Amino acid sequence: MRVTVWGEFRHERDEPEVAKLYPDGMHATIAAGIAEHLGDAEIRTVTLDDPEHGLTEETLAATDVLTWWGHRAHEEVADEVVARVQRHVLSGMGLVVLHSGHLSKIFRALMGTTCRLRWRNGDDRELIWTVDPSHPVARGVPHPIEIEAEEMYGEFFDVPPPDELVFLSSFSGGEVFRSGCAYRRGFGRVFYFRPGDQDYPTYHHKDVRRVIANAVQWACGDDRERELPEIRRYEGPHG
Amino acid sequence: MRVTVWGEFRHERDEPEVAKLYPDGMHATIAAGIAEHLGDAEIRTVTLDDPEHGLTEETLAATDVLTWWGHRAHEEVADEVVARVQRHVLSGMGLVVLHSGHLSKIFRALMGTTCRLRWRNGDDRELIWTVDPSHPVARGVPHPIEIEAEEMYGEFFDVPPPDELVFLSSFSGGEVFRSGCAYRRGFGRVFYFRPGDQDYPTYHHKDVRRVIANAVQWACGDDRERELPEIRRYEGPHG
Amino acid sequence: MRVTVWGEFRHERDEPEVAKLYPDGMHATIAAGIAEHLGDAEIRTVTLDDPEHGLTEETLAATDVLTWWGHRAHEEVADEVVARVQRHVLSGMGLVVLHSGHLSKIFRALMGTTCRLRWRNGDDRELIWTVDPSHPVARGVPHPIEIEAEEMYGEFFDVPPPDELVFLSSFSGGEVFRSGCAYRRGFGRVFYFRPGDQDYPTYHHKDVRRVIANAVQWACGDDRERELPEIRRYEGPHG
Amino acid sequence: MRVTVWGEFRHERDEPEVAKLYPDGMHATIAAGIAEHLGDAEIRTVTLDDPEHGLTEETLAATDVLTWWGHRAHEEVADEVVARVQRHVLSGMGLVVLHSGHLSKIFRALMGTTCRLRWRNGDDRELIWTVDPSHPVARGVPHPIEIEAEEMYGEFFDVPPPDELVFLSSFSGGEVFRSGCAYRRGFGRVFYFRPGDQDYPTYHHKDVRRVIANAVQWACGDDRERELPEIRRYEGPHG
Numbered sequence: 019m020r021v022t023v024w025g026e027f028r029h030e031r032d033e034p035e036v037a038k039l040y041p042d043g044m045h046a047t048i049a050a051g052i053a054e055h056l057g058d059a060e061i062r063t064v065t066l067d068d069p070e071h072g073l074t075e076e077t078l079a080a081t082d083v084l085t086w087w088g089h090r091a092h093e094e095v096a097d098e099v100v101a102r103v104q105r106h107v108l109s110g111m112g113l114v115v116l117h118s119g120h121l122s123k124i125f126r127a128l129m130g131t132t133c134r135l136r137w138r139n140g141d142d143r144e145l146i147w148t149v150d151p152s153h154p155v156a157r158g159v160p161h162p163i164e165i166e167a168e169e170m171y172g173e174f175f176d177v178p179p180p181d182e183l184v185f186l187s188s189f190s191g192g193e194v195f196r197s198g199c200a201y202r203r204g205f206g207r208v209f210y211f212r213p214g215d216q217d218y219p220t221y222h223h224k225d226v227r228r229v230i231a232n233a234v235q236w237a238c239g240d241d242r243e244r245e246l247p248e249i250r251r252y253e254g255p256h257g
Numbered sequence: 258m259r260v261t262v263w264g265e266f267r268h269e270r271d272e273p274e275v276a277k278l279y280p281d282g283m284h285a286t287i288a289a290g291i292a293e294h295l296g297d298a299e300i301r302t303v304t305l306d307d308p309e310h311g312l313t314e315e316t317l318a319a320t321d322v323l324t325w326w327g328h329r330a331h332e333e334v335a336d337e338v339v340a341r342v343q344r345h346v347l348s349g350m351g352l353v354v355l356h357s358g359h360l361s362k363i364f365r366a367l368m369g370t371t372c373r374l375r376w377r378n379g380d381d382r383e384l385i386w387t388v389d390p391s392h393p394v395a396r397g398v399p400h401p402i403e404i405e406a407e408e409m410y411g412e413f414f415d416v417p418p419p420d421e422l423v424f425l426s427s428f429s430g431g432e433v434f435r436s437g438c439a440y441r442r443g444f445g446r447v448f449y450f451r452p453g454d455q456d457y458p459t460y461h462h463k464d465v466r467r468v469i470a471n472a473v474q475w476a477c478g479d480d481r482e483r484e485l486p487e488i489r490r491y492e493g494p495h496g
Numbered sequence: 497m498r499v500t501v502w503g504e505f506r507h508e509r510d511e512p513e514v515a516k517l518y519p520d521g522m523h524a525t526i527a528a529g530i531a532e533h534l535g536d537a538e539i540r541t542v543t544l545d546d547p548e549h550g551l552t553e554e555t556l557a558a559t560d561v562l563t564w565w566g567h568r569a570h571e572e573v574a575d576e577v578v579a580r581v582q583r584h585v586l587s588g589m590g591l592v593v594l595h596s597g598h599l600s601k602i603f604r605a606l607m608g609t610t611c612r613l614r615w616r617n618g619d620d621r622e623l624i625w626t627v628d629p630s631h632p633v634a635r636g637v638p639h640p641i642e643i644e645a646e647e648m649y650g651e652f653f654d655v656p657p658p659d660e661l662v663f664l665s666s667f668s669g670g671e672v673f674r675s676g677c678a679y680r681r682g683f684g685r686v687f688y689f690r691p692g693d694q695d696y697p698t699y700h701h702k703d704v705r706r707v708i709a710n711a712v713q714w715a716c717g718d719d720r721e722r723e724l725p726e727i728r729r730y731e732g733p734h735g
Numbered sequence: 736m737r738v739t740v741w742g743e744f745r746h747e748r749d750e751p752e753v754a755k756l757y758p759d760g761m762h763a764t765i766a767a768g769i770a771e772h773l774g775d776a777e778i779r780t781v782t783l784d785d786p787e788h789g790l791t792e793e794t795l796a797a798t799d800v801l802t803w804w805g806h807r808a809h810e811e812v813a814d815e816v817v818a819r820v821q822r823h824v825l826s827g828m829g830l831v832v833l834h835s836g837h838l839s840k841i842f843r844a845l846m847g848t849t850c851r852l853r854w855r856n857g858d859d860r861e862l863i864w865t866v867d868p869s870h871p872v873a874r875g876v877p878h879p880i881e882i883e884a885e886e887m888y889g890e891f892f893d894v895p896p897p898d899e900l901v902f903l904s905s906f907s908g909g910e911v912f913r914s915g916c917a918y919r920r921g922f923g924r925v926f927y928f929r930p931g932d933q934d935y936p937t938y939h940h941k942d943v944r945r946v947i948a949n950a951v952q953w954a955c956g957d958d959r960e961r962e963l964p965e966i967r968r969y970e971g972p973h974g
Contacts, residue, residue, distance in 0.1 A: 108610055108654070110869070121727075130606040131682050132586055134727035145431045145972055147412045151922050151964075152827070157957050161413070162431075162972055173386045173425065174400070176586070176682050176725035179659050181899075186412065186425060186433045192384045192401075192733045194425045194433050204609050204654050205868050240874050247654035247868075249599075249612035255670045255862055255879055347849055347893070349630070360966075367847040370921050371825055373966035384733055390683050390725075391588070396718050401733055415825070415921050415964035420660075420896050431972045443848050443893050444629050479635050486629075486893035488838075488851035494623055494640055494909045623909045625890045639891070640909075651864045651903065652878070664890065664903060664911045670862045670879075672903045672911050 019059040019238050022081040023049040024072065026088040027065040029216040036216045044087055044214075044221060048116070051227030052085075052234055059234070066091055073099050079244065083112035083234045086119045089216065093123075100124050108204030109244045112237025114230065117214035120175075125210070128203055129177050135195070136172040142189040144168040144213065146197055146225075150184045155198060155209065155232045163225040169215035171195045177210070185229075187212060198229070200236070204247055209233040258298040258477050261320040262288040263311065265327040266304040268455040275455045283326055283453075283460060287355070290466030291324075291473055298473070305330055312338050318483065322351035322473045325358045328455065332362075339363050347443030348483045351476025353469065356453035359414075364449070367442055368416050374434070375411040381428040383407040383452065385436055385464075389423045394437060394448065394471045402464040408454035410434045416449070424468075426451060437468070439475070443486055448472040497537040497716050500559040501527040502550065504566040505543040507694040514694045522565055522692075522699060526594070529705030530563075530712055537712070544569055551577050557722065561590035561712045564597045567694065571601075578602050586682030587722045590715025592708065595692035598653075603688070606681055607655050613673070614650040620667040622646040622691065624675055624703075628662045633676060633687065633710045641703040647693035649673045655688070663707075665690060676707070678714070682725050687711040736776040736955050739798040740766040741789065743805040744782040746933040753933045761804055761931075761938060765833070768944030769802075769951055776951070783808055790816050796961065800829035800951045803836045806933065810840075817841050825921025826961045829954025831947065834931035837892075842927070845920055846894050852912070853889040859906040861885040861930065863914055863942075867901045872915060872926065872949045880942040886932035888912045894927070902946075904929060915946070917953070921964055926950040 025045025029036040040047050045063040053061055064072020066088070078084070084103065088095070100123040107113050107128060115125045120133045146163040148156045172193030178201070185198030197212035211233055213220045220226055264284025268275040279286050284302040292300055303311020305327070317323070323342065327334070339362040346352050346367060354364045359372045385402040387395045411432030417440070424437030436451035450472055453459045460466070503523025507514040518525050523541040531539055542550020544566070556562070562581065566573070578601040585591050585606060593603045598611045624641040626634045650671030656679070663676030675690035689711055692698045699705070742762025746753040757764050762780040770778055781789020783805070795801070801820065805812070817840040824830050824845060832842045837850045863880040865873045889910030895918070902915030914929035928950055931937045938944070 104608075128608040130582075130608040132725050132727075134725045136728055136730045138730055143431070145433075147433050149412050149414070149435065150418065150919060151413055151959075152919050152924055152956055154957075164972070172730065173388050174390055174725055175388070178656060179389065179422070179680060181657050183418065183422065186435075188427045188431050188433045190431075191730075192382070192427050192429075193730075194384075194386050194427045196388065196425075202657060202867060202869055207869055239869055240871075247610050247612045247652055249610075250614055252614045252616055252650065252669075252671075255881070343847075369821075369845040369847040371964050371966075373964045375967055375969045377969055389680060390720075391680055391685055391717055393718075403733070411969065413964055417895060418898050418919060430969075432969075441628060441630055441896060446630055478630055479632075481629075486849050486851045486891055488849075489853055491853045491855055491889065491908075491910075494642070621909070623911075625911050627890050627892070627913065628896065629891055651866050652868055653866070657867065657900070661896070661900065664913075666905045666909050666911045668909075670860070670905050670907075672862075672864050672905045674866065674903075 019056065020080055020082045021052055021059050021061045021234055022077060022084045023061060023063045024084060024086050025063060025065045026091050028091055039219045044216065047221040048085060048087065048230065051221060052231050054227060055231030056235060066094060071095060071099050073103060075102065078102060078106045078111065081111055082238045083114060085114040085116060085234065086122060086124065087116045087214065088122045089118035092121055095123050100127060104128060105246060107206040107208065109246045110205040110239045110242055112206060112239060113208045114233045114237055115208065115210045117212060120210065128208055131178060132176045135175045138170040138191065140170060141167040142170040142191055145188050147186050148184065149186055150182060153182060153184045154236045155184050155229060157232055159225045159228055165213055165220060165223060168213055168218050168220060171212055205242065206239065207237045209237055258295060259319055259321045260291055260298050260300045260473055261316060261323045262300065262302045263323060263325050264302060264304045265330050267330055268328065278458045283455065286460040287324060287326065287469065290460060291470050293466060294470030295474060305333060310334060310338050312342060314341065317341060317345045317350065320350055321477045322353060324353040324355060324473065325361060325363065326355045326453065327361045328357040331360055334362050339366060343367060344485060346445040346447065348485045349444040349478045349481055351445060351478060352447045353472045353476055354447065354449045356451060359449065367447055370417060371415045374414045377409040377430065379409060380406040381409040381430055384427050386425050387423065388425055389421060392421060392423045393475045394423050394468060396471055398464045398467055404452055404459060404462060407452055407457050407459060410451055444481065445478065446476045448476055497534060498558055498560045499530055499537050499539045499712055500555060501539060501541045501563045503541060503543045504569050506569055517697045522694065525699040526563060526565065526708065529699060530709050532705060533709030534713060544572060549573060549577050551581060553580065556580060556584045556589065559589055561592060561715045563592040563594060563712065564600060564602065565594045565692065566600045567596035570599055573601050578605060582606060583724060585684040585686065587724050588683040588717040588720055590684060590717060591686045592711045592715055593686065593688045595690060598688065606686055609656060610654045613653045616648040616669065618648060619645040620648040620669055623666050625664050626662065627664055628660060631660060631662045632714045633662050633707060635710055637703045637706055643691055643698060643701060646691055646696050646698060649690055683720065684717065685715045687715055736773065737797055737799045738769055738776050738778045738951055739794060739801045740778060740780045741801060741803050742780060742782045743808050745808055756936045761933065764938040765802060765804065765947065768938060769948050771944060772948030773952065783811060788812060788816050790820060792819065795819060795823045795828065798828055800831060800954045802831040802833060802951065803839060803841065804833045804931065805839045806835040809838055812840050817844060821845060822963060824923040824925065826963045827922040827956045827959055829923060829956060830925045831950045831954055832925065832927045834929060837927065845925055848895060849893045852892045855887040855908065857887060858884040859887040859908055862905050864903050865901065866903055867899060870899060870901045871953045872901050872946060874949055876942045876945055882930055882937060882940060885930055885935050885937060888929055922959065923956065924954045926954055
C-alpha cells in the first residue's frame with residue numbers, strides 16, 4: 019500500500035506552541051502513526067508549499083490512499099490540483115480527511131455541501147463512541163476513545179448523510195458530532211475523521227493513530243486500474 | 258388520521274411518584290400531546306390490561322399509527338398480539354416506539370436485533386440535536402432540545418443502522434445516543450424516539466410533544482389498502 | 497408552493513421531430529404535468545436563453561422547488577448561476593433533476609461525482625419498479641410503470657449511494673438503472689428521476705407526470721427561512 | 736477462517752434432475768466454490784437432517800461465517816436452533832444467505848420483514864450488475880455477470896433497505912431485483928445473494944462462486960470475542 023500524507027504545514031512554522039507539539043510538522047506525526055500500524059505501507063509526506071502542493075499527476079498515480087490535513091490556507095490550494103485529486107478519488111484512490119480538512123476545497127467538492135459546523139476552542143474533553151462495531155475502521159479501539167482536551171465541533175455538520183456512520187463524539191459542553199463518516203464515491207472511498215486541532219497533541223494519541231491507520235486501510239481500493247467511471251454508448255449488455 | 262396510543266400503565270398505578278407526574282397514565286399525556294398538534298386526528302388510548310391488550314384485529318385495522326410505551330411488563334404481551342401488530346406494520350400501519358419500548362417484543366421483532374443499550378438513572382441533562390434538518394420529524398423544534406433531567410441511554414444501541422437518522426442525544430455523563438431513528442419496513446414505517454422515562458415529566462415537555470406528533474404524521478401511510486407484501490408467481494411484468 | 501420549471505429549450509427549436517412532440521417546449525409539458533397534480537402550486541417556466549438563464553437571485557428566492565431538464569448545452573450554463581442554485585438548494589430549495597440533467601453542472605456539483613452512465617438510443621421498453629413502496633414519491637403509480645420506448649440508461653451510474661432509493665428501471669436490452677434517487681443536502685432535498693429523452697413523448701405519460709409531481713411535493717421544504725448552514729463559534733449549546 | 740456451509744439437502748435426494756446437477760448435494764458444490772477462492776479457509780458442511788441440523792452450540796462457536804441454502808423445508812428448522820443462530824450472528828458470526836433462503840426462519844428473524852417477492856420458474860436469463868464498484872463483494876467479477884437460465888425473482892422484495900446495495904439483477908421478462916444486499920446487525924454481518932435455484936447449475940458458475948467467496952470474506956468478523964451486545968447500567972463513560 020502506498021500512502022501519501024498531505025500537510026498544510028503553516029501553523030507549525032509560525033506558532034511556537036504548535037511547533038512544540040509537532041516539531042517536524044503535523045504530517046510527520048500523522049505519517050508516523052500510520053507507519054506504526056501498517057508496517058508494510060510505503061508512506062511519503064508532501065506539503066502545501068511543495069511544487070503543485072506535492073500532488074503531481076505522477077505522485078497521485080502512485081498513491082493508493084491520500085490523507086489530508088489543512089486549516090487556514092484552504093484557499094491557497096490551486097483549483098487545478100483539487101480537480102486532479104477529485105479525479106483520482108473517483109477513479110479509485112482512497113482519501114482520508116482529517117479535522118479542519120472538512121472545509122478544504124477537495125472535501126467540499128466531493129461532498130457537494132458547505133461542510134460547515136459549529137465550533138469552540140475551549141479545551142473540551144472529547145469522547146468518541148463506536149456506533150458501527152463491525153466496521154473495519156473501528157477495530158481495536160476502546161469504547162469510548164477519550165481525548166482529554168480538544169477543539170469542539172458540533173452539529174449541524176452539513177455533509178451528506180454518511181454511507182456508513184462509524185463514530186459519534188460528545189464534548190464537555192454537551193455538543194455531539196458525527197465524527198467518523200465513510201463515503202463511497204465513484205470507484206473510490208472517502209473517510210472523514212474529526213479529531214486533530216493543531217493546538218492539541220491529538221496525533222500522538224494512540225487510539226487516534228489506530229483509527230487513522232484503520233481508515234487508510236479501509237480506503238485502499240483493490241488492484242483495479244485507475245480510471246474514471248466512463249460514459250459510453252453500448253449496443254447491448256456486453257459492449 | 259386515526260392514532261392508537263398504547264400504554265403499559267403499571268408504574269402509574271403502583272408508584273406514587275409516577276402517578277403524581279402522570280395522574281391519568283402516561284398514555285393519556287402522550288395522547289394529549291399528539292392532540293395538541295394534530296387537531297384533526299382521532300386518538301384513542303388502550304393499555305396492557307385491556308382484553309387482547311386493546312390491540313384486537315378490529316382496532317388495528319382502524320389504526321393508521323400506533324404509539325408504544327412499555328417498560329417492565331414486555332414479557333406479558335402475548336406473542337400472538339405481537340405477531341398481529343407486526344403484520345399490520347408490514348401491511349402499512351405506522352409505529353412510533355417510545356423510550357423503554359426499545360426492548361418491547363414488537364420492536365425487537367421488527368428490528369431483528371437485541372435492541373440493547375447502556376443506561377443510568379442519574380438525572381442527566383439530555384440535549385437532542387438535529388442531524389437531518391429537512392426531515393419532517395424535526396420540524397419546529399429548537400436545536401438542541403433541552404431536557405433538564407432524564408434517564409441516560411448510551412451507545413452501543415444494537416439496532417440496524419437507521420434508514421434515516423434524525424436526532425442525536427448527549428447526556429451530562431458524556432454519553433451519546435441515536436435518539437431519533439426512522440425505519441421503512443414492508444409497506445409501513447417505524448420511528449423510535451428516545452426520551453420518556455416514567456420518573457420524569459418528559460411527556461409534558463413541549464418539544465418532546467412536538468416531535469412525537471411529527472413522528473406520528475411521518476409514520477402515517479397513504480390510503481393504500483392494508484395488506485402484506487405478497488409472494489406470488491407472475492407470468493410477466495403485468496401479472 | 498412555488499415551482500420553477502427550467503428548460504434548456506434547444507432541441508425543440510432546432511429539431512422538427514422534437515418540436516412535434518413538444519410544440520411549446522419540453523418545459524411547458526413538464527409544467528402542465530405538475531399543474532395537473534398540484535393544482536394549488538404557482539408554476540413558472542424559465543429557459544437557458546433568458547437573462548441569467550431565468551435564474552436570478554429574485555426568482556430563486558421565490559422558488560420552493562426547481563425542476564431541471566438540460567442536455568446538449570450544459571456547458572453554456574454560467575458557473576455563477578450554478579453556484580447560486582447550489583446555494584439555494586443547500587439553503588432549503590428543492591431540486592428535481594430530470595433525465596439528461598444528470599450531467600448538468602448543478603447536479604454534478606451537488607453530487608461530487610462524475611454522474612456518468614452507459615446509454616443507448618434504441619427504442620428500449622422501460623419498466624420502472626418501486627422498491628420503496630411507502631415513499632411519497634411512489635404514491636399512486638402502477639408497479640411497474642411501463643414506457644413503451646425510451647433511451648436506455650444503464651449502470652454503473654456514478655452517483656453517491658442514494659439516501660433513499662425509490663425506483664429501479666429495466667430495459668429491453670437487459671440493463672438496469674437506479675432511476676429514482678432521493679438525496680438530502682444541506683437544508684434542501686434533491687430528487688433524480690430518469691425518464692425523458694427529447695426523442696420520445698415521455699412527459700405526456702401519465703405515470704411519469706405523477707412521479708414528477710410527487711417528487712416536487714416531496715422536495716418542497718417547510719417554511720424555514722432560506723439560509724445556508726452556517727459556521728459559527730458557540731460558547732455553549734445555546735449560543 | 737472457519738466456514739460452515741448449511742444445506743437443506745432434500746431436492747438432491749428426491750429429484751433426479753437436481754441430483755444430476757449436484758450429485759453430492761448443493762452444499763458440497765457451494766463449499767467447493769468457496770474453497771476454490773479461499774484456500775486457507777477451514778470449510779465444513781452440515782445439513783438439515785443432522786442432529787440439531789448440524790448447528791450445535793459447539794459448531795457455531797467454531798464458525799466465523801455460516802452460509803445458508805434452504806427451500807422447501809424452512810418450517811422443519813427448529814425454532815430453538817434459529818434463535819441460536821441469530822444469537823451467534825448478533826454476537827459477531829457472519830451469515831451468507833443464498834437464493835430461496837430468503838424465506839428461511841433465520842433470515843426473516845434477522846430482517847423483521849416478510850422477505851417475500853415475485854417469482855417465475857421460466858428459464859430467464861439473469862444479468863447481475865454491480866452498483867457499488869468499490870465494495871469487496873464485487874471484486875473480480877464481470878459487469879454484468881451473465882447466467883444463461885435461472886428462476887426469476889422480482890421486486891417488491893420485502894426486506895429492509897440494504898445498508899449496502901451491491902448488485903442488481905435483470906431478467907428476460909423485464910423484472911429487476913436487489914440481488915446483492917449487505918446488512919450489519921449487532922456485532923455481525925449478513926449478506927444476501929440471489930442466484931441459485933436447485934433446477935439450474937448455478938453454483939458451478941465461476942462468477943457466482945467468486946461472489947459467494949467474496950461475501951464469506953466480507954462477512955467474517957475480526958477476532959473480537961463472541962458475545963451479544965449487552966444491556967448494562969454504567970456509572971460513567973468508563974464503567
